[in-house]
Amino acid sequence: MIEFHLDARSGVAPYLQLIQQVRHALRLGLLKEGDRLPTVKDVVARVAINPNTVLKAYRELEYEGLVQPRPGLGTFVTRTLAGDDEAIAAHGPLRRELTDWLGRARAAGLDDEDVEALLTSTFREFSEERAGRRG
Amino acid sequence: MTDAVVTTTGLTKRYGRRTALSDCTLDIPAGHVVGLVGPNGAGKSTLLQLTCGLLTPTAGAIEVLGETPHTGSPRIGFVAQDTPVYGHLTVADHLRFGAHLNPGWDKALAEERIAELGLDPAQRAGKLSGGQRAQLALTLAIAKRPELLLLDEPVAALDPLARREFLQGLMAYAAEHGTSVVMSSHLVADLERVCDYLIVLVGSRVRVHGDVEELLGTHHRLTGPRRDPGTLGAGRHVVQASHTDVQSTLVVRSTAPVDDPSWASDRLDLEDLVLAYMTAEAGADGRDRVLEKR
Numbered sequence: 001m002i003e004f005h006l007d008a009r010s011g012v013a014p015y016l017q018l019i020q021q022v023r024h025a026l027r028l029g030l031l032k033e034g035d036r037l038p039t040v041k042d043v044v045a046r047v048a049i050n051p052n053t054v055l056k057a058y059r060e061l062e063y064e065g066l067v068q069p070r071p072g073l074g075t076f077v078t079r080t081l082a083g084d085d086e087a088i089a090a091h092g093p094l095r096r097e098l099t100d101w102l103g104r105a106r107a108a109g110l111d112d113e114d115v116e117a118l119l120t121s122t123f124r125e126f127s128e129e130r131a132g133r134r135g
Numbered sequence: 136m137t138d139a140v141v142t143t144t145g146l147t148k149r150y151g152r153r154t155a156l157s158d159c160t161l162d163i164p165a166g167h168v169v170g171l172v173g174p175n176g177a178g179k180s181t182l183l184q185l186t187c188g189l190l191t192p193t194a195g196a197i198e199v200l201g202e203t204p205h206t207g208s209p210r211i212g213f214v215a216q217d218t219p220v221y222g223h224l225t226v227a228d229h230l231r232f233g234a235h236l237n238p239g240w241d242k243a244l245a246e247e248r249i250a251e252l253g254l255d256p257a258q259r260a261g262k263l264s265g266g267q268r269a270q271l272a273l274t275l276a277i278a279k280r281p282e283l284l285l286l287d288e289p290v291a292a293l294d295p296l297a298r299r300e301f302l303q304g305l306m307a308y309a310a311e312h313g314t315s316v317v318m319s320s321h322l323v324a325d326l327e328r329v330c331d332y333l334i335v336l337v338g339s340r341v342r343v344h345g346d347v348e349e350l351l352g353t354h355h356r357l358t359g360p361r362r363d364p365g366t367l368g369a370g371r372h373v374v375q376a377s378h379t380d381v382q383s384t385l386v387v388r389s390t391a392p393v394d395d396p397s398w399a400s401d402r403l404d405l406e407d408l409v410l411a412y413m414t415a416e417a418g419a420d421g422r423d424r425v426l427e428k429r
Contacts, residue, residue, distance in 0.1 A: 006328065008324075041307050044307055048302040048303045048328060050306065050328065051306060051309055052331045
C-alpha cells in the first residue's frame, strides 16, 4: 500500500500529483500487479482533499490501463511499469551525455539558474513541437 | 447527481438600509464540496443563514433540497461561525442533546467519531481546545445525517494542524456519504484542496461561480505591450486590468485559448483567480491599479 501526499505550491493539479505518485511507485516497483490502492476515503482522510479529485485520478489511471476497480473490493493494479528493460537500459548512456552537456554549459559560463532555464525552455519547445505535429 | 441542492433567484437580504446580499441567482449542484469565498462582510454568512432558514429573504426566492428552507430541518446540517457549543455541558451531554432533537440521529457515527478524536465524553465543552470544539460541532452536524452540510468559516479560528485534521474528517465524511457540503472562508488557501466548486462573493454580489477545474481552465493572465482591453475580441471578458506606461496586465475569462502572439498567456491558480475578482471590485472606481500578489 502506498501513501499519497500533496505539494500545494507545485502548481501541478492535485489529481495529476496523485497519478504521478502511482506511476512513480509502479516504476520503482513499490506497487505491483494485484496490489490495492488506498480507498478514496483513506486518501481524503489523510491528504484532506476533495473526494472527486481522487476519483478523477483513479479513473484516469484506469483509462491508462494501469488499475482496475473491483466493485466492493477496491482499486487494483493491473500492470506494472517497472519491467521496461529497454527504457531502463537507455538511462545510463543518456545520463552520460547529459553530464557531458552540463560540463560544456558550465565551461561556457552558465550558472545553475541559466542551465535550468535553458533546459526548461528547450524541453517545453520540444514538447510543444511534438504535440503540434500530432495535432 | 446533477440536481441542484440550492437554487436562488434574485435573492436579496437587507438589514434596514444596508444590503447584505444583492440579487443573487445561482444553482449549486449536488454532490460537490462548494467553497464560498469572499472578504469579511461580503455576505457569506447571510447566504448560508438564508440557506438553512435562519433568515428570510427581503426579496427573491431560495429553494433548498427542493423546498423552502426552514429552521430545524433534519435534512440540513449547519455549523455556525465560531463553532458554538455549550461550555458548561459535557461532550456526552451534547450527543444526548443531538439525539433528542434529531429523529435521524446516527448514534454509532457520533460515538465513533468522538472516540476517534480521542475526546473524553465526560469533558466539559468549555474546556476543549478550539480544534476539539470545532470537531464536536462538526460531529453534531453530521450525526444528523443531513443531505446538505453548511459550514460558516469552520477553520478560520484553528491552528494549521487542527485545520488539517478538521478538513480530513470532513472529507472522509463527504467521501463516505456523498453529502453535499457548502463551506465559507475568507481565505482561498483553506478551501483550495477540498472544494471542487467555487462561489466568489464580493460586496454582497456573486462575482463568479462554477466548477473549479472549469474556472481554472477558462481564466488566463495576459501580459503584453500597453493597449486597450476592448480590442481583445468577442467572448472574452476582462475580469481585471492594470496598466503601466508600457505594459498591460489583464485577467481574462475566455473559453477559447488566447492565441494572439502579442500577449503572453499564463494560467492562474485559484488564489490569483479569486483575488482578481476581489481587486476588480476594489478598483471599480476607474483608477488604474498596480497589483501585487501578497
